[in-house]
Amino acid sequence: MDPQGKSVFLTGGAQGLGRGIVEKLLSLGAKVLFCDVDVERGKATESELQTQYGADVVFFHPADVSDDEQHKAAFGMAVSKFETVDICVNNAGILNESNWEKVMAINAGAVIRGSLLALEHMRRDRGGRGGVIINVASIAGLNVNPACPTYCASKHAVIGFTTSWAMSPGQKDHAVRWCCLCPDAMETSMLKVTDIHYPEMLEEYLKDNGVMSVSQVADAVMKLIQDPDNNGAILEVTLKKGARYRRRQVVDRDGVNDLVIMDTY
Numbered sequence: 001m002d003p004q005g006k007s008v009f010l011t012g013g014a015q016g017l018g019r020g021i022v023e024k025l026l027s028l029g030a031k032v033l034f035c036d037v038d039v040e041r042g043k044a045t046e047s048e049l050q051t052q053y054g055a056d057v058v059f060f061h062p063a064d065v066s067d068d069e070q071h072k073a074a075f076g077m078a079v080s081k082f083e084t085v086d087i088c089v090n091n092a093g094i095l096n097e098s099n100w101e102k103v104m105a106i107n108a109g110a111v112i113r114g115s116l117l118a119l120e121h122m123r124r125d126r127g128g129r130g131g132v133i134i135n136v137a138s139i140a141g142l143n144v145n146p147a148c149p150t151y152c153a154s155k156h157a158v159i160g161f162t163t164s165w166a167m168s169p170g171q172k173d174h175a176v177r178w179c180c181l182c183p184d185a186m187e188t189s190m191l192k193v194t195d196i197h198y199p200e201m202l203e204e205y206l207k208d209n210g211v212m213s214v215s216q217v218a219d220a221v222m223k224l225i226q227d228p229d230n231n232g233a234i235l236e237v238t239l240k241k242g243a244r245y246r247r248r249q250v251v252d253r254d255g256v257n258d259l260v261i262m263d264t265y
């Protein structure tokens with residue numbers, strides 16, 4: 001899908017990756033309404049982006065996406081501003097191993113709610129125009145890491161949910177494309193989080209694998225949006241290997257036990 005002239009709803013856009021994606025979409029001619037729980041930063045970002053791209057193409061709406069009513073109101077605001085939402089990016093996420101309920105509510109719960117809101121609005125078999133749903137997971141959704149088991153669980157949930165909907169027998173009638181983004185570590189405020197187990201493990205991990213710029217990952221999101229044939233895609237983005245599609249392959253090794261491996265294509 002060409003972002004030019006399209007309408008976008010994005011969560012967690014005040015800073016970090018969310019803001020990076022908003023900026024790329026605006027530069028490609030899309031209109032964006034983003035929400036965030038950080039009201040001060042959200043307003044400041046809105047004002048900076050309106051100055052750069054125009055007051056009628058980017059809007060901030062305060063919302064905590066772990067709250068059902070606030071999340072629905074924010075999505076509804078995008079629909080009422082633009083009449084339709086073509087692209088929904090469920091990006092808001094946290095890393096906090098001291099509060100697993102909150103992590104699951106934001107990283108998994110709000111991604112599920114946001115996806116279902118978008119599906120209901122977009123699905124062509126119920127009068128919508130079709131669209132794309134991009135759910136932000138992480139490399140942590142493909143791997144395991146003892147420093148952040150709850151975060152890993154929440155990101156595995158995002159991938160399972162998104163790729164399952166992508167395989168729905170009704171997907172062609174819905175005309176809604178489902179994609180997951182799995183970046184490795186990026187230079188955002190999340191890197192300052194200390195509420196993790198064994199911080200030295202993550203420090204070591206970051207030393208070995210490096211840290212990407214937000215812009216590099218936001219470029220990969222444009223690839224996900226623009227590729228019309230990638231329903232069910234899991235796009236991994238790492239410093240060493242760049243952006244590449246991954247898929248789960250079931251290998252029948254001995255006629256009895258299936259082995260699930262991650263394949264690249």
Ligand SMILES: NC(=O)C1=CN([C@@H]2O[C@H](COP(=O)(O)OP(=O)(O)OC[C@H]3O[C@@H](n4cnc5c(N)ncnc54)[C@H](O)[C@@H]3O)[C@@H](O)[C@H]2O)C=CC1
Binds near residue numbers: 014035091092094189
């Ligand atoms: N920074 C990294 O290394 C990586 C981050 N990710 C994922 O990327 C996404 C964005 O994270 P970053 O930009 O790195 O973090 P960030 O902390 O810089 O930005 C996250 C934004 O989401 C907002 N947010 C948090 N909870 C919210 C809520 N309940 N309702 C509404 N907004 C909320 C925050 O206020 C913030 O503006 C997350 O899903 C994260 O898990 C994935 C892989 C690597």
Ligand SMILES: CCCCCC(=O)/C=C/C=C\C=C\C=C\[C@@H](O)[C@@H](O)CCCC(=O)O
Binds near residue numbers: 137139183184
């Ligand atoms: C599971 C591995 C990759 C996961 C990538 C991801 O989705 C998110 C990573 C986010 C943050 C990682 C932070 C690591 C921090 C530690 O190195 C910590 O000890 C840093 C302390 C910073 C400080 O004291 O200012």
